[in-house]
Amino acid sequence: MPVSPTVSALDSFMEKLDAIQAQHPLIRFNSDWPSECYATQAKDGVTVSWWPTLQAAPNDMFTRLEEALEESIHPDIVDYYCRYWSDPLPASCSDGDLSLIQVWNDEDMERLRSNLIGHALSKRQQKRPLTFFIACPEPDEDFFISVDNFSGEVWLERPGKPPIRKLADNLADFLNSLTPRLIPDTE
Template sequence: MASDVEAALDEFVSQLIRLQPEAPTLPFNSEWPSDCYESSASDGQPVRWRPTRQTLKTDLFERIENALDEKVHPDIADYYSRYWSDPLPANCVEGDLSLIQVWNEEDMERLRGNLIGHALSKRQQKRPLTFFFACAEPDDNYFISVDNFSGEVLLELPGKPPIRKLADNLAEFISSLTPRAIENMD
């Protein structure tokens, strides 16, 4: 059974597909494989892609917990373990944003390093632990995160205390979003 975050993300992706029935394109890269590609092509040739459900369970968040000696909020684990995808554009009351996603296993490892680095920076600043999942647009200095203790969704700037709470939890926040069409990257 899907968690609230997984169900909200599934609905968001369904809305995106209804908004953009023809899948967007990006240049094929054989060295950056993904289940998102709808077909293969010569490197650099445009190929259609879609967010694609992950099928294998990842141990990424257990490894992050071991590295930090702290539990990771289940909403973050559910969020990053649901789809393979390029970033997903959306609109919320605050404005435009991009939902961070992972493209493949290698990207998942990059994410692990970034989340751990972010967590260590928070510890050094003696600030509560948050985990980012979206960037505000067009000013991507702002990011949107989940408070690891409360599960609240927060608007933040690097090195600063959270600016404000955006939602009580990640599922509520995702459910409030409106997808924007994904631009072709030919």
């Protein structure tokens, strides 16, 4: 089965990240927050390395999200969130630094689902086109980067306001324009 442009772009981003990251980042192991990203199992609080990991099993979260919203979700968004388990991924673009939102485990995927539903309901209340967030500019927390659910275009947005500026025609182009930054240790 052919991979989508979004999956190819995300895989390419991960390859570039792997090439610059001499050592995998460190994180404190938390058995209450399991993930396939941990390099090893350990006692709680012990520092272990981690790395973004392909999601092995299909996830039905976006099918359930479509049912909840009674609206189809753009396939780029599904491909983006259902490809890897990971902590947020730092990157740079022509506008500055950003953090790509990722999901760590199934529970995190459910948190994402709740946040996306809340975001979608807010958009409906404002009578604005549906978008789904995928990244946050750094250090400015007053903005987010989203994918338009209809067109697949990538936009810079401010909560409660109309989209400010188009960043890319599609998610693959946006991901391909990014330069990965080193993932810091979070011990």
